[in-house]
Amino acid sequence: xxxxxxxxxxxxxQGSGMKSNNIPVxxxxxxxxxxxxxxxxxxxxxxxxxSKQLGSALKLTDAQVRKDLAYFGQFGHPGIGxxxxxxxxxxxxxxxxxxxxxxxxxxxGNLGMALSAHRGFGKKGFRIVGVxxxxxxxxxxxxxxxxxxxxxxxxxxxxxxxxxxVRLAIVAVPAEAAQDIAQRLTAAGVRGLLNFAPVSxxxxxSVAVSSVDLAVQLEQLSFQVGTMTLIDDAxx
Amino acid sequence: xxxxxxxxxxxxxQGSGMKSNNIPVxxxxxxxxxxxxxxxxxxxxxxxxxSKQLGSALKLTDAQVRKDLAYFGQFGHPGIGxxxxxxxxxxxxxxxxxxxxxxxxxxxGNLGMALSAHRGFGKKGFRIVGVxxxxxxxxxxxxxxxxxxxxxxxxxxxxxxxxxxVRLAIVAVPAEAAQDIAQRLTAAGVRGLLNFAPVSxxxxxSVAVSSVDLAVQLEQLSFQVGTMTLIDDAxx
DNA sequence: TAGTGTGAATGGATTCACAGCC
DNA sequence: GGCTGTGAATCCATTCACACTA
Numbered sequence: 001x002x003x004x005x006x007x008x009x010x011x012x013x014q015g016s017g018m019k020s021n022n023i024p025v026x027x028x029x030x031x032x033x034x035x036x037x038x039x040x041x042x043x044x045x046x047x048x049x050x051s052k053q054l055g056s057a058l059k060l061t062d063a064q065v066r067k068d069l070a071y072f073g074q075f076g077h078p079g080i081g082x083x084x085x086x087x088x089x090x091x092x093x094x095x096x097x098x099x100x101x102x103x104x105x106x107x108x109g110n111l112g113m114a115l116s117a118h119r120g121f122g123k124k125g126f127r128i129v130g131v132x133x134x135x136x137x138x139x140x141x142x143x144x145x146x147x148x149x150x151x152x153x154x155x156x157x158x159x160x161x162x163x164x165x166v167r168l169a170i171v172a173v174p175a176e177a178a179q180d181i182a183q184r185l186t187a188a189g190v191r192g193l194l195n196f197a198p199v200s201x202x203x204x205x206s207v208a209v210s211s212v213d214l215a216v217q218l219e220q221l222s223f224q225v226g227t228m229t230l231i232d233d234a235x236x
Numbered sequence: 237x238x239x240x241x242x243x244x245x246x247x248x249x250q251g252s253g254m255k256s257n258n259i260p261v262x263x264x265x266x267x268x269x270x271x272x273x274x275x276x277x278x279x280x281x282x283x284x285x286x287s288k289q290l291g292s293a294l295k296l297t298d299a300q301v302r303k304d305l306a307y308f309g310q311f312g313h314p315g316i317g318x319x320x321x322x323x324x325x326x327x328x329x330x331x332x333x334x335x336x337x338x339x340x341x342x343x344x345g346n347l348g349m350a351l352s353a354h355r356g357f358g359k360k361g362f363r364i365v366g367v368x369x370x371x372x373x374x375x376x377x378x379x380x381x382x383x384x385x386x387x388x389x390x391x392x393x394x395x396x397x398x399x400x401x402v403r404l405a406i407v408a409v410p411a412e413a414a415q416d417i418a419q420r421l422t423a424a425g426v427r428g429l430l431n432f433a434p435v436s437x438x439x440x441x442s443v444a445v446s447s448v449d450l451a452v453q454l455e456q457l458s459f460q461v462g463t464m465t466l467i468d469d470a471x472x
Numbered sequence: 473t474a475g476t477g478t479g480a481a482t483g484g485a486t487t488c489a490c491a492g493c494c
Numbered sequence: 495g496g497c498t499g500t501g502a503a504t505c506c507a508t509t510c511a512c513a514c515t516a
Binding site: 022024026027061063064067077078079080 | 484485486487488489492493494
Binding site: 028029031032033035036037040057058059094095096097101103110111113114115117118120121123124126145167168170191192193194198199200206208210212213214215216217218219220221222223224225226228229 | 264427
């Protein structure tokens with residue numbers, strides 16, 4: 001199972017002789033969407049699905065879907081399609097969500113508290129086992145949605161990470177604090193960061209970072225709406 | 237200024253003879269990051285920046301930065317670099333954030349309320365001018381962070397969109413409700429949707445959609461951490 | 473010397489098209 | 495007839511390398 005994602009961006013520091021089929025980054029991103037769609041199809045009591053059907057729901061071609069899935073193995077049955085339940089199981093295993101992940105949340109502001117209450121995480125097997133903040137007025141308060149949790153001081157992150165075998169962290173602190181928090185988290189042994197602060201975090205290559213900048217998302221829409229209008233004006 | 241983004245995914249319905257330089261989608265995404273970084277550089281009192289410096293802060297090559305910026309015009313001065321202030325102004329204009337955008341927010345749950353309080357939107361020129369929900373117990377309540385706003389019924393969306401010239405909407409409702417809300421919003425004339433519901437929305441081609449699925453983000457980290465560990469085990 | 477802008481070359485990802493299977 | 499898996503072809507994005515400019 002030596003699946004490896006093609007590096008893109010990070011220029012290779014070393015060139016070992018390992019071949020292994022490289023999986024495109026975009027294919028991995030789509031894998032999550034396939035899973036989400038399959039779960040919806042399963043809830044609709046459909047037990048089998050074709051690449052064409054799966055693709056059209058996500059606005060992808062059937063060939064794209066087949067190729068993506070083929071990167072990870074042979075899941076389909078010619079003439080039949082894919083077994084929905086089996087495919088869900090396989091994709092969960094590939095993504096690593098066939099087990100529980102303990103997660104810590106840093107930043108107990110508006111966004112942090114909303115994230116602590118977010119039901120979607122639990123459904124996918126992510127459990128928030130610690131909430132941290134620097135504000136002394138917040139430390140000690142109970143987290144409403146996570147009833148047995150109390151907001152702790154940042155200094156206690158390392159202990160929690162070790163005790164609860166935490167590998168993922170959510171960073172929901174102001175931009176100025178984010179780099180320092182990232183530093184502390186990686187030093188404590190966290191392997192992946194979901195960053196909501198509007199800064200580009202600088203971390204070791206062995207730590208994965210995924211950033212969501214809410215304002216940037218709106219900015220992209222602003223651009224798209226602007227250019228679409230131009231196209232409309234041109235009379236298409 | 238007939239900038240057009242390359243379509244990817246949507247197969248061409250028509251083949252007009254218009255050439256125009258196609259801008260890669262990834263370049264547009266990076267444009268927002270350049271802007272964010274430039275604003276940070278400006279706050280650090282630096283007035284000029286090279287493609288190399290801008291790139292290294294974002295882990296991109298200098299060539300990438302130059303090519304991206306060149307898609308939109310000639311901004312740099314050989315031997316000098318880019319004028320930070322001028323470049324900020326130009327990028328804001330390209331992205332359309334050189335003016336205010338009125339935005340509506342649908343869904344007054346945990347996430348919706350956190351988004352209403354998010355300072356990042358205001359800083360970029362996005363103003364929330366209406367908050368909507370279906371829950372009768374919420375309708376009429378004041379939005380704490382937006383003091384002159386009251387939560388309204390979904391039925392009033394169309395009026396607000398018309399009166400306030402709203403083009404963008406944030407969808408923070410449960411998955412089951414999202415498609416219906418998207419439908420109402422587009423019918424009311426909204427041109428771009430920022431969707432937080434874990435579903436793929438089906439809308440007219442003239443409406444832009446940007447989706448953020450928080451659980452999917454963690455799922456991607458789970459995958460990356462999993463494969464990274466495999467690589468570590470292999471002894472790199 | 474330091475640095476941009478850009479054609480040409482490279483490297484990846486998507487789509488095509490079809491052999492093979494149910 | 496319907497559908498997968500996959501090499502080959504195409505399309506697109508990134509990187510290289512260099513002419514050119516301050």
